[in-house]
Amino acid sequence: MGDKDEFYIGYVDSVGKNTRKSIKVFVLGALGTLILGAFLFGFFQRPASNSSFDFDTATKVSGVYHEMPYPMLRVALEKDVHKNILLLGFGKFGANPYLKDICKKEGTLEGMQLTIEGNLIYYNGKTLLQIDDSQKISLTNSSKKNPISKEALGKKILEGEIVDPKCYFGVMKPGYGKIHRSCASLCISGGIPPVLVTSDENAISDYFLLTDLKGNPLHKDILPYIGQPSQLQGEVEKLEDWHVLRIDVTEIEKLNKESSIY
Template identity: 55%
Template sequence: MEDNEFYVPYIEGSLGSKTKKTLKRFILAALGTVIVGALVFSLVQKPFKNSAFELTSTTKITGTFHESPYPMLRIRLANDNYKNILLVGFGKSSANPFLEKLLEEENSLNGKTLSIEGNLIYYNGKTLLQITDEEKVVLEDKKGSIPSKTKIAEMTFHGEIIDPKCYFGVMKPGFGKIHRSCAVRCISGGIPPVLATSDKNNISEYYLLTDLGGNPINHDVLPFIGKPSDIKGTVEKLEDWYLLKIDTKNIQIQNQDSKIY
C-alpha cells in the first residue's frame, strides 16, 4: 500500500512524486505532439500566391474605355505598349452598375476616356480595378483608341474556369470547394469568367471566355466553374489579354483534383 499515492486537492503537498513525473511526461508529450503537428500542417499547405488586392488604398487610373466584351480600361505604358485593366464592381458585382450613371448621359462609352478611382487587384501580369463608387467614375473631354483583336487559332486547353477577382487577389490560394462556390457567385453577379491554364513548361496563362459570337458567357459556364476540364475554342489576342470563344458543349470535365494554375 506504500506505493499507492492518493491526491487530495485541498491538502497541500499531497501530490506524490510518481504522479508528478507522470504529469510531466504527459505535458511534454502533448507539447511535442502539438509542435510536430503544427510543423507538418504548415509544410503540407500550398504556398500563398504573389497576388495583391489593395483593398485599403485607392488608385486613380485614366484610360480609354472599351468592352471586348467585358469592361476594360486601356492605358498607355510606352510607345506601342498598352495595358488593358479589367473592370469589376464592388463585392460580387460587375462594373456595369457603376457605369450606368454615365451611360444615361452617353449612348456609348466605347473609345471615350474615363478616370476611375478604385482598388487595384493584380497577379501574374494581369490587373483588375474594383470600382466602389459611381461618383469616382469621371468622363474626360478626350477620346482614345480601342485595341483590335487578332485571331490566333482553334485550340484545346486543360484548365479551370475561375473568377479573376477572387483568384487574382481576394482568395489565396483560389482553388477547391470554397473557391468554387465563391467563383459561382461572382460570375453569376457579372464578373467575367476566365480560363486558368498552364503549358508543358508550367507557365500560367489566362483566357477571358466568351461565346462563339464574342459575347459574355457568364450564365452558361456556371456548371463548369472550378472543375478541371478540357476546353476547346478559338483564341483571339487583345494586346495583353487572350480571349477564348467557346461552345459549352465542347467542355469536358476531367475526374481529377483541382490545382492552382
Template identity: 65%
Template sequence: MKKDEFYIGYVDEVGIGTKKTLKRFVIIAISVLMIGALLFGFFQRPAINSSFDFGNPTKVSGLYHESPYPMLRVAVAENEFKDLVLLGVGKFGPNPYLKEIREKEGGLNGKQLTIEGQLVYYNGKTLLEIDDSQNVSLANSKVNTFSFTKTLGQLTVEGEVIDPKCYFGVMKPGFGKIHRSCASLCIAGGVPPVLVSNGENGVENYFLLTDLKGNPIHRDILPYIGQPSKISGALSAIGDWKVLKINVDQIEKLDKKSSIY
C-alpha cells in the first residue's frame, strides 16, 4: 500500500511527490501570470502622446484676453496664432497669479503680457501653467482691440466633460470615472471645463464650455464630469478653440461606458 508523503520542512528532505507538485504549481502559476500580463497589455488604451514640461519653464509673450477664460494669443508664424489657455499650479485656475498685475494695471484685457510658465500640450492644444505672479509682466502698455469670436451655429454632440490640464498632459489617463473626483477638484478650482468628442476617423474635438451668456462655468458642471453625455448649445470659435454655450440643466447623461475611445 502506497503511503502519502508527510513533509516537515525543518526535519525532512522534500519528497519526490512534493517536488513534483511544487514544480507543477510553479510552472502553472508563471504561465498564468505571463498570459494575464499579455492580455492586460493587449486590452489597454495606448498612452496618449501628450506632454507636461514640468520643471522646464518657457517664456512666451502674447495678447491677453479673458472671455470666456484667461488666454494668451501667441504669434507662431506670420498671420498665424495659437491661443494658450492659462492655468495655475495644482488644481486651480490662473486668476490668483494674475490678480496683482490686473489690479495694478486696472485690467489686462487686450494688453500684451509676457508669462514664464510650464507648457502642457497635446493634439494641437496648448496650455500654460503659471506658478508665480512674479513671472507675469506687461510687455508694453498698448491696448489692442480685437474680435476673435466667430459664430458657427447650433450643435449637438456626444462626449465627456474633462479638465484639460490633466487630460492634455499632467495625468495619463485624465478621463472617465476613475478620474472624476480629480477633475471635479480642478474645475471647481478654476480650470476651464472642456468637452471631448470623437469626430470622424477617430479625431478628437475639444469644446470650451460656458453658460448661455458666454460666462465661465465651474461648479454647475461638476455633476456631469467624467460621464458620457449629449450636450447641445451655440457653437463659436475663439482663435483656435471652439466654444459651446450651453444650458447645464439640459445635459443628457448617456447609458454607456465611455465617450472617449
C-alpha cells in the first residue's frame, strides 16, 4: 500500500503524514469559514437603535391622566413644558385592564393626578411606561386639571409603516424582521396603540397615533396593514409632543415597496 493509500485506525496506528495534512487543511478551512461567516453576519446586521427599556428598574411617575384616545400621563418637565407618556400594559396588552380598578372607584380619570410605578421605555424623543400591577397606580389629586391642548393641522397624506410602539420603541431591540411583524399584530390586537412611522428626505422620523375618523381607538381593523409600506390620509392633530392621525381604514393604500422595518 503506497503513502497515498493510508488507512488510519485511531486505536492502532499513529497518524500518518497524509492524514495529518488532511486534518490541518480541514481545520484551517473550517476556522476560516467560521471567521468569514461571523464577519458577514455582523456586517449585514442593522445597527441597534438608541432605544432603552428599563426592564429591571421601576420608576414612579406623577402626572395628569388623559385619553386622546389612548391612556397617557401628562408630566410637567418645567414651566409650560410637558411630556405625554404613553401608558402600556405588561406583555402584549394595553394599559386599560390595569386602570379599570381605580376607574371603578373614581369613575372617569380624565384630568386627575395619578402616580404610577412602572418600567420606562424611551426612544427618539418619545416616552412610554409599562404597567405590570394595578396596585402600583394611585390617585394623588382628584381635582380636575385643564385638558391637554390640541392643535388641528388639517388633512395630510402620509407614507410610512404601522408598528406597535412597545416593541419598536425599545422592548425588542431592534424590533425588526418578519417575526416582529407578527409580534406587532399580537400587541396591537391586545390593546397597544398602533403608530404610523414616517421618515422625511433627511431620514428624520415622525410618529402618529392612529384613530378612526371619530377619534376612537383602532386595533383589530388595522391588523392587515401592520408592517406594510402604506399611504394613509386623514386629519392630523398635534397633542403637544405627539401627533394623532384620524383615518378611514378602508382608504389605506398599500405601496409596492419592501418594508424598511419588518
